[in-house]
Amino acid sequence: MKESSARTRILDVASRLFYEQGYNSTGINQIIEEAEIARGSLYNHFPSKRDLLTAYIQQAEDRWFAELDKFLATLKDPRQKLLGLFDFRIERQLRSNFGGCLFSKIGAEVPKDDLNAFELVYHQKERFKIYITELLQQMKLSEPQALSQEMLANALFMIFEGATAIASISKSDQAIRDAKKIAESLI
């Protein structure tokens, strides 16, 4: 008796390997082997490797925001939630041994002609930017700011993305901790 369906196991194994080894460097054969499913079964659920990639990104986005919500659930103050974003990143980067942002990795790796993948990566980034924007709107900004609300959201978003990239390259969470300090002085 299988604990999980074939589809679930394929996607779970593929997700782990895509993130750890990269999409291009992960072969169908390895996925089949580690997921312990049949070759035909994989192609039954996912007609091509690209379809597997699509499912991977979409599931990753769903989980990413679900985990983020959960992580911030105990915090009530929007400002604390905004700063908590960086703690969330630190926690995830430590857990993945500084593997970097899943979505940015795909964006950097897939060929330019895979517009579908780019679209999905872009979707996650935009959604996260909106996430930041909404938290900012919930804050009562004490004083007139140097930056507009929109630009402030942009700034936090970019600092977050930049810090994640640097943390992955330097294999250290220092950049994200610095980013949090910068965010503290901005909001």
Added chain:
Amino acid sequence: MKESSARTRILDVASRLFYEQGYNSTGINQIIEEAEIARGSLYNHFPSKRDLLTAYIQQAEDRWFAELDKFLATLKDPRQKLLGLFDFRIERQLRSNFGGCLFSKIGAEVPKDDLNAFELVYHQKERFKIYITELLQQMKLSEPQALSQEMLANALFMIFEGATAIASISKSDQAIRDAKKIAESLI
């Protein structure tokens, strides 16, 4: 009579293909073909594909900073130079059709065990951070800032990196233009 040496042509072609198609997706065969050199000749100059990657990153770093210096040469004011960094990025991203940061791409693409490549990528990032820091030190900061000099350099660095990543994913220079505006309000 060859206009350029075999080594130069190999590296030029490989550089173009690595950036446009990705390192993993570019085969030795294609490099040989487009560079119009013999198979044995490539392996004579570069014993393995990894050696070619090393030379690629190193040459790219040298050129990157040389082009940056040239781009900023006409500007005398350090603040204008700092803001010019973003114009430099915009210009490069437009020229490459939003291919993203060459070094970050490699960082996202190569397997984790290629420590050499990571080291080289990290080197470029650190050098650029120092570049920003030195420009900041040349500025006479008018008022006491909310952020220390070091943190300000960090912030500019991360915004720069984040904006580049977003520009590549969104295929638009809007993020970098926003980043410049943010930088203007910070310094």
Added chain:
DNA sequence: GTCTATAGCTGGATAGAC
């Protein structure tokens, strides 16, 4: 330096039997 041939492997994908 050039050329060709080829080893040895792995890639994604298909087909057929059960």
Added chain:
DNA sequence: GTCTATCCAGCTATAGAC
């Protein structure tokens, strides 16, 4: 759903002749 066999293309790299 499972299994195995296989196609064909591509990969990195080596060897040998010129």
